[in-house]
Amino acid sequence: MEWTPDPRELADLELMLSGAFEPLTGFLGHDDLHAVQERGTLADGTLWPAPVTLHLPADVSPGDEVTLLDPEGLPLATLTVSAHEPDGLTSGPVHALGTPEHGPFAHLRRTPSDVRAELGGRPALAVTMRGPLEDLSEIVATAKELDAVILLLPLAYGEAGPAVVRAALRARDQLPQGTLVVSVPLAPRDEPEIDLELREHVATAYGATEHLAGPDPVRIPGPPHRRGLVVFFTGLSGSGKSTIARGLRDALLELGTRTVTYLDGDVVRHLLSKGLTFSKADRDLNIRRIGFVAAEAARHGGLAICAPIAPYAATRAEVREAVESVGADFLLVHVATPLEECERRDRKGLYAKARAGLIPEFTGISDPYEEPDDADLTIDTTHITIEAAVSQVLETLRSEGRVR
Numbered sequence: 098m099e100w101t102p103d104p105r106e107l108a109d110l111e112l113m114l115s116g117a118f119e120p121l122t123g124f125l126g127h128d129d130l131h132a133v134q135e136r137g138t139l140a141d142g143t144l145w146p147a148p149v150t151l152h153l154p155a156d157v158s159p160g161d162e163v164t165l166l167d168p169e170g171l172p173l174a175t176l177t178v179s180a181h182e183p184d185g186l187t188s189g190p191v192h193a194l195g196t197p198e199h200g201p202f203a204h205l206r207r208t209p210s211d212v213r214a215e216l217g218g219r220p221a222l223a224v225t226m227r228g229p230l231e232d233l234s235e236i237v238a239t240a241k242e243l244d245a246v247i248l249l250l251p252l253a254y255g256e257a258g259p260a261v262v263r264a265a266l267r268a269r270d271q272l273p274q275g276t277l278v279v280s281v282p283l284a285p286r287d288e289p290e291i292d293l294e295l296r297e298h299v300a301t302a303y304g305a306t307e308h309l310a311g312p313d314p315v316r317i318p319g320p321p322h323r324r325g326l327v328v329f330f331t332g333l334s335g336s337g338k339s340t341i342a343r344g345l346r347d348a349l350l351e352l353g354t355r356t357v358t359y360l361d362g363d364v365v366r367h368l369l370s371k372g373l374t375f376s377k378a379d380r381d382l383n384i385r386r387i388g389f390v391a392a393e394a395a396r397h398g399g400l401a402i403c404a405p406i407a408p409y410a411a412t413r414a415e416v417r418e419a420v421e422s423v424g425a426d427f428l429l430v431h432v433a434t435p436l437e438e439c440e441r442r443d444r445k446g447l448y449a450k451a452r453a454g455l456i457p458e459f460t461g462i463s464d465p466y467e468e469p470d471d472a473d474l475t476i477d478t479t480h481i482t483i484e485a486a487v488s489q490v491l492e493t494l495r496s497e498g499r500v501r
């Protein structure tokens with residue numbers, strides 16, 4: 098039978114046929130799809146970030162051959178059906194029948210092997226773009242630094258497709274000689290991280306040794322489970338910060354999927370911040386130091402856990418910004434156990450001393466604690482077990498894909 102896939106499926110088909118979606122050789126079936134969504138791999142463990150699927154409502158059976166047509170009716174490929182689900186999901190390998198010719202700028206749609214041959218092993222800086230490039234200086238500087246050929250990859254899909262290719266051609270005229278433009282019909286994915294990962298796959302297939310994701314040429318942050326992360330606990334003394342932070346650290350070490358840096362409050366006060374007092378200025382300095390170390394750990398994809406009181410909102414915001422400025426994520430966990438409960442626990446006897454006036458400037462008694470209004474997670478430990486508190490944090494990280 099013959100079938101004309103929808104525009105998104107056609108775009109994916111074209112990238113599969115050209116080799117830009119290597120190692121994919123066909124549309125994904127149920128098992129691969131499940132693995133992609135769960136783990137970012139195919140069922141056999143090969144890394145692959147995004148669903149690439151075909152829906153074929155007609156009745157087909159395994160072994161059937163389907164001719165896939167372009168919108169003008171030209172045969173593009175044959176699909177040998179491996180499986181056909183009741184909802185129409187149809188998987189199977191595809192084989193090219195001809196070179197895709199439909200759409201504007203077809204002559205700029207070169208195959209990855211062709212482009213790699215032209216690059217001849219030279220380093221290449223790929224810039225994937227969905228809009229006009231505002232600032233070429235960064236691209237030029239990066240290419241120079243890497244001694245790389247610039248490879249502009251306009252991701253031409255849908256109505257905006259031709260405009261982005263034209264933008265790439267305009268940019269080429271202002272970039273160093275030898276800059277290549279290759280139009281890539283990569284349909285955007287809804288989730289930005291997946292979209293970026295797919296862009297990186299495609300750029301690599303085209304021989305890129307480095308990839309900038311435009312229009313703003315920023316280095317791609319990567320998927321959440323590989324991006325740096327700082328989990329920052331804040332709360333009163335005795336609220337449970339250290340206990341939960343340690344539990345989280347241990348759980349992450351048991352999982353073994355992320356490198357963990359643990360900045361324990363006491364350890365920091367004994368080493369990094371030795372000699373600092375509990376004045377506002379010294380507390381701020383303490384938090385800035387913790388933030389600095391955490392951001393460094395996260396800069397290259399590490400996960401840092403911090404658990405100071407951090408009583409001031411502005412200083413916490415500074416740390417959030419420092420972390421985000423290195424391309425990492427920041428998760429603020431407010432351990433919101435009320436003062437009465439912290440004081441009732443009084444593990445170190447400090448509240449009693451503070452009440453007796455023996456410790457001046459004690460947080461919650463004679464010194465401020467500014468409740469966060471920007472917490473990503475709030476936990477009151479009064480009536481829950483330590484395990485439950487830890488698993489709340491872990492589940493948040495899991496559900497956001499930051500930990501697998």
Ligand SMILES: Nc1ncnc2c1ncn2[C@@H]1O[C@H](COP(=O)(O)OS(=O)(=O)O)[C@@H](OP(=O)(O)O)[C@H]1O
Nearest residue numbers: 334335362375380383405406407408457458459460
């Ligand atoms: N004046 C005063 N105020 C608050 N806390 C005090 C104070 N003096 C000593 N301690 C003990 O120091 C721990 C808090 O240190 P932090 O570095 O987390 O505080 S801060 O973020 O710099 O405000 C805190 O430990 P935790 O109980 O682990 O929070 C206290 O035990």
Ligand SMILES: Nc1ncnc2c1ncn2[C@@H]1O[C@H](COP(=O)(O)OP(=O)(O)O)[C@@H](O)[C@H]1O
Nearest residue numbers: 333334335336337338339340478481482483486
């Ligand atoms: N659900 C809970 N989560 C964390 N700590 C709890 C919980 N329930 C009771 N606690 C107790 O509260 C105390 C919290 O102390 P700690 O973790 O040192 O707090 P902080 O680091 O905020 O000063 C510990 O004695 C801990 O056993």
